[in-house]
Amino acid sequence: MSKPLFQAAEVLDMAIDIERQGLAFYTGCIAARASEAVSEVFEYAADQERRHIELFARMKQDLAEYTVPESYPGETLSYLRGFTKTRVFSTIDEATCSAEAVRDELEAVEMAIELEQSAIAFYSGIKQIVRSSEQDVVEEIIAEEHRHIRRLLQLKDALQYQDD
Amino acid sequence: MRAADELPVTEDITRFYRPELARVIAKQRLSEMMVLLRLQLNSAETLDHGPGQFLQISLPGYGEAPISFCSSPTRTESFEICVAAVGNLSQAMHHLRPGDFVGVRGPYGHGFPVNDMRGRDILCIAGGIGLAPLRSLINYVADRRSEFGRMILVYGARKPGERLFKDDLAVWDARDDFETRYTVDEADADWTGRTGVVTIPLRDEVEIDPGRTTAAVVGPPVMYRFVAAELLEKGMVAEDILFSLERRFKCGMGKCGHCQLNDLYVCQDGPVFRYSQLLGRSEAIEVWAPEDERK
Ligand SMILES: Cc1cc2nc3c(=O)[nH]c(=O)nc-3n(C[C@H](O)[C@H](O)[C@H](O)COP(=O)(O)OP(=O)(O)OC[C@H]3O[C@@H](n4cnc5c(N)ncnc54)[C@H](O)[C@@H]3O)c2cc1C
Numbered sequence: 482m483s484k485p486l487f488q489a490a491e492v493l494d495m496a497i498d499i500e501r502q503g504l505a506f507y508t509g510c511i512a513a514r515a516s517e518a519v520s521e522v523f524e525y526a527a528d529q530e531r532r533h534i535e536l537f538a539r540m541k542q543d544l545a546e547y548t549v550p551e552s553y554p555g556e557t558l559s560y561l562r563g564f565t566k567t568r569v570f571s572t573i574d575e576a577t578c579s580a581e582a583v584r585d586e587l588e589a590v591e592m593a594i595e596l597e598q599s600a601i602a603f604y605s606g607i608k609q610i611v612r613s614s615e616q617d618v619v620e621e622i623i624a625e626e627h628r629h630i631r632r633l634l635q636l637k638d639a640l641q642y643q644d645d
Numbered sequence: 646m647r648a649a650d651e652l653p654v655t656e657d658i659t660r661f662y663r664p665e666l667a668r669v670i671a672k673q674r675l676s677e678m679m680v681l682l683r684l685q686l687n688s689a690e691t692l693d694h695g696p697g698q699f700l701q702i703s704l705p706g707y708g709e710a711p712i713s714f715c716s717s718p719t720r721t722e723s724f725e726i727c728v729a730a731v732g733n734l735s736q737a738m739h740h741l742r743p744g745d746f747v748g749v750r751g752p753y754g755h756g757f758p759v760n761d762m763r764g765r766d767i768l769c770i771a772g773g774i775g776l777a778p779l780r781s782l783i784n785y786v787a788d789r790r791s792e793f794g795r796m797i798l799v800y801g802a803r804k805p806g807e808r809l810f811k812d813d814l815a816v817w818d819a820r821d822d823f824e825t826r827y828t829v830d831e832a833d834a835d836w837t838g839r840t841g842v843v844t845i846p847l848r849d850e851v852e853i854d855p856g857r858t859t860a861a862v863v864g865p866p867v868m869y870r871f872v873a874a875e876l877l878e879k880g881m882v883a884e885d886i887l888f889s890l891e892r893r894f895k896c897g898m899g900k901c902g903h904c905q906l907n908d909l910y911v912c913q914d915g916p917v918f919r920y921s922q923l924l925g926r927s928e929a930i931e932v933w934a935p936e937d938e939r940k
């Protein structure tokens with residue numbers, strides 16, 4: 482009986498999915514006629530998600546050979562999921578639909594913050610399973626997601642202030 | 646606790662090379678895969694082991710393998726091992742009955758540094774059959790309770806049916822001076838407890854004073870890097886995090902090199918290592934990706 486093996490590449494597919502969902506959400510919101518202020522931040526975030534997709538795809542190529550014995554199939558993924566309390570979207574379609582369904586810009590920004598937070602939690606888990614040379618890249622992606630959150634928080638403040 | 650290489654020269658060291666006979670005095674099935682065997686040396690001597698150390702157990706015609714003690718050295722009348730039926734020897738051991746004999750060599754290796762742990766808070770994190778070696782430490786702390794600070798146990802099994810030592814789990818849970826968090830990865834219809842891997846209750850439900858705490862971690866290899874990340878996040882330093890590692894052993898006593906991890910022999914320098922010893926060693930795949938640039 483061969484032992485189940487964790488394929489590191491599978492996890493990077495999940496990271497790529499998270500980025501794609503983020504991208505779909507940001508572009509969906511821009512298409513739904515976001516204001517100039519929101520579009521500017523969402524376009525910046527969408528551009529970075531595109532770059533992250535490329536970075537994770539490159540890491541996946543390098544990690545194709547990397548396997549770790551598991552005591553049951555899916556064990557490593559369970560630990561990785563443990564890092565994220567919630568996944569905001571499960572599919573790209575769901576992300577696009579949510580972008581279309583948001584009530585107002587404030588809700589869109591709040592959802593974006595949640596999306597970035599759950600991505601950061603997941604990538605903190607990924608950092609544990611990639612080579613040390615790749616850990617810096619994951620760190621950089623995490624730092625960028627933190628920057629998105631900061632800009633989104635500023636935007637949220639501005640929108641709330643506008644509403645008052 | 647003594648490792649094989651620290652024995653006084655006057656002591657009879659032949660016992661480390663020659664298996665002694667031990668009699669099975671009780672057998673209990675713990676789960677589909679696991680049995681608990683209570684053994685007694687034929688010579689009626691005690692092995693004087695430390696928590697986290699192991700024995701080389703043999704059955705003529707089947708082979709020899711390292712198996713951890715799962716009983717505390719404070720309980721001297723017999724010793725216990727817990728065996729998973731995974732191969733030739735271990736399956737044969739599942740067929741042993743009270744009155745049968747096995748060969749034992751040891752105790753070997755560096756176990757948990759209980760002297761350094763005295764006075765500190767102990768955080769045990771067990772995954773799956775990793776509870777077996779930790780049970781030795783947990784009951785050691787239980788029997789010398791006043792010598793240690795807080796005792797926290799986080800235990801995760803894959804399924805409720807795979808939980809080991811259910812009686813002990815209930816006893817530890819009922820103690821006022823133990824803090825327990827039990828979880829399963831996959832619940833069944835009867836399970837009413839927590840669900841999810843051990844790192845979830847560890848993250849959400851365990852508060853520690855990182856400067857006072859020593860963590861003892863035993864479980865499947867994939868668990869280690871995630872637990873390490875959580876513990877560092879809680880402010881612990883790598884020196885205070887202890888991992889017990891598993892490798893293929895042959896001699897079990899630093900002679901054959903089968904168990905080598907970079908410049909360390911897992912059988913002799915371990916099996917319990919401080920996380921700080923593993924950092925930077927490329928073959929410690931539990932905590933690092935292999936083919937790493939670290940050497
Ligand atoms: C310090 C230490 C403590 C341990 N404590 C315990 C314990 O308390 N309880 C317990 O049940 N087990 C314990 N083990 C594990 C146990 O020693 C092994 O599972 C042992 O191999 C069982 O022997 P076996 O003859 O039954 O199985 P084996 O025939 O050795 O096969 C066991 C498994 O290993 C695989 N395998 C066999 N040969 C190789 C090889 N050369 N390379 C890689 N994989 C191989 C087999 O496919 C099978 O899945 C411990 C191991 C160590 C190092």
Ligand code: FES
Nearest residue numbers: 895897901902912
């Ligand atoms: S098993 Fe022989 S040196 Fe470790």
